[in-house]
Amino acid sequence: MNTQQVTGPEWRPIATVDVVLMTIREERLEVLILRRAAGPFAGEWALPGGYLRPEEDMSVEAAAERVLREKAGLPPQHLEQLQVFSGPDRDPRGWSISCALLALVPCASIEGAIAEGCRLQPVDDLLQGPGLAFDHDLILGEAIRRLRGKGGYSTLPAALVGDEFTLSELRGAYEVVLGIGIDKAVFRKRMLDLGVLEETGRTTRIVPNSRPAMTYRLRDGVRTFDRQVGSASSPVRPEGKVRYQP
Amino acid sequence: MNTQQVTGPEWRPIATVDVVLMTIREERLEVLILRRAAGPFAGEWALPGGYLRPEEDMSVEAAAERVLREKAGLPPQHLEQLQVFSGPDRDPRGWSISCALLALVPCASIEGAIAEGCRLQPVDDLLQGPGLAFDHDLILGEAIRRLRGKGGYSTLPAALVGDEFTLSELRGAYEVVLGIGIDKAVFRKRMLDLGVLEETGRTTRIVPNSRPAMTYRLRDGVRTFDRQVGSASSPVRPEGKVRYQP
């Protein structure tokens, strides 16, 4: 316990950020974790995080971006606050408040830039495994819930593909996030009718021996829809699978 | 500035909670505000809030409930985290982190219990007015955005009516939150088909000289739907207005 813990306005809690960086690799949702070098839970796997620094960080978002720069060498495609986790017992060093943030990136932008001691782990494996340090399993669970929930009625999954993408790639991201198959014609009509995309004018071929596809970019930032994309009743179609590293 | 602000792990920011307590009164959305007695912005209107207290508060949610007990004498019907506001400049006392929370209550449960120096103010008036202390206008704006956004596809507005309510009362809450008129037949079918309500078996009459209505309660906590309730194209129907204090 920490001797700084006295009651009154001069008392202050430990303040940190924890970042859930998610990406799609090989058609699976993966999370960046690292083996803690020091401090509590040294040697165990945990989410990247750290203390707030008054001189460097202008906000919790800035602190999260600093952490990600150190661990994955990148600014994320999308970063949003997830939830505050707080209390006297979640950190053995004392009463703490941690702002958890969800970061999304296309896989291609971090592979190779991942720092020593870090790795990408499929979320499904992680939910079974021996568990993360602190209350990070709880934080991870909340991140997955948020992504799955918000992913169905927003352009959030677009942050998991590159700036420029084909409709098949985008659909693949939605399918991985939502865990369902989505009919390509329905998806195409929905996305284009929503007006959240714009053509780049360029085409790409996803695989050889096939027709090239138009590429698109997001017209704006993340937007929300008033209806869910796809449905749980859609069968998972074989064509639904799309390669992200052709 | 505070001399505690030195770089390094022993440094800690000011940590507070700010609560946006919303309710519906006279068919308008209202917010609890108070005139600051001391400290920065003394004499100005602000959202209720306060320091985290290590001995009393087990979490930010508990701190928010304590603040609400002091100012409005109640545990809220619904309490959820909104967003963290943080940075070196938002509080003149130094680098601060504030967890903003959204609290919803039926109006009847707080009228009379509101503490000295506090008042309920319609949100629309507040958005025009001279503005709140700190960055509380920003926090209020985020609270309204959250309520309007989430209100359309969840049972969140139910927290603004009593535990037991008629479908007309509930529909009225949705109409106030969303700012649209909702057809009563459509609303009835949607809500009952969703299976989020259960009959209490008791009936109430909203006004004299009319047929009594069945009352319902929420089957669970807040649930989300995959489709928006109502639509912007619905005309505001005269019958849509419902009295909350008959």
Added chain:
DNA sequence: GGAATAGTGTCTATTAGACACTATATG
């Protein structure tokens, strides 16, 4: 019966979903 609100039935325009079909590239 009159007034007021609760609750139901019906029609229609829209659309999600399913799926067949055409188009365009490579080899």
Added chain:
DNA sequence: CATATAGTGTCTAATAGACACTATTCC
């Protein structure tokens, strides 16, 4: 030509929305 994916057209079942209609209470 075959192959593989992009992109389009069509049909259907489901339903949101509009609105008329019936039901139940108090006066």
